[in-house]
């Protein structure tokens with residue numbers, strides 16, 4: 011095999027900054043990308059996000075919003091967005107009503123093209139709603155998801171440092187370790203539901219933990235979303251991260267967690283797609299061009315330089331298979 015040219019980090023970085031990240035470097039793989047984790051809305055700067063996606067060869071975006079808004083987006087941008095919805099929690103105290111309302115939502119959604127249900131079950135949600143993912147009130151909802159072949163996208167945990175900064179009060183919050191029990195129970199209770207655990211399973215700090223989860227639960231997948239966090243933690247352990255991505259290439263899905271806002275700064279969406287591209291595809295070492303409040307010192311990108319076949323699986327093939335998408 012020919013030896014790959016090492017990337018000229020400084021030139022690549024400078025070019026990116028100078029162009030507002032509007033000129034993506036050449037891609038390492040031909041297949042179009044599917045971004046399985048974005049937040050978009052009808053009244054916001056969604057066209058700017060879609061334009062950035064197009065520049066970076068991202069053909070489809072799973073857009074998380076309330077069901078009607080998500081479906082409306084799919085109607086407005088045919089073939090570009092895949093609807094993802096959140097459940098209704100207002101009547102969670104009345105188990106039957108809670109189940110009935112959400113089963114109705116799932117059925118109506120599925121008939122209109124819904125593929126993904128988002129569960130934002132991070133610690134403050136668990137506390138505020140007094141609800142965990144293994145709660146029996148969710149049993150009929152997951153049973154219906156299995157019947158309708160819907161995918162669960164779950165945000166379960168935050169960076170380790172957040173347990174020091176925000177979740178240190180043990181009278182309110184569980185430890186990070188305990189917080190994972192709810193997803194483990196749900197994974198084993200519903201083996202027919204594919205679960206995508208967002209943000210590298212919420213634990214890019216501990217690849218050994220993710221190894222164990224992926225080995226134990228064949229219905230578990232991870233997405234690559236949360237740009238700063240993923241780049242920070244995987245870049246810190248490059249060799250282990252590269253090896254992990256190769257070993258689990260069939261279980262990782264590309265996602266960014268781009269969040270559409272109003273009046274976004276010009277490079278908001280392009281910079282994040284650029285960061286993901288150079289991080290996964292090259293061995294660049296350069297400053298991270300967006301702020302990272304959780305970084306100790308200057309945040310850096312240390313690229314993983316993944317092989318093309320691994321990238322094709324993560325960028326495209328796994329999403330087509332897991333989300334049952336028409337191929338693009």
Ligand SMILES: [Zn+2]
Nearest residue numbers: 047048049267
């Ligand atoms: Zn998100």
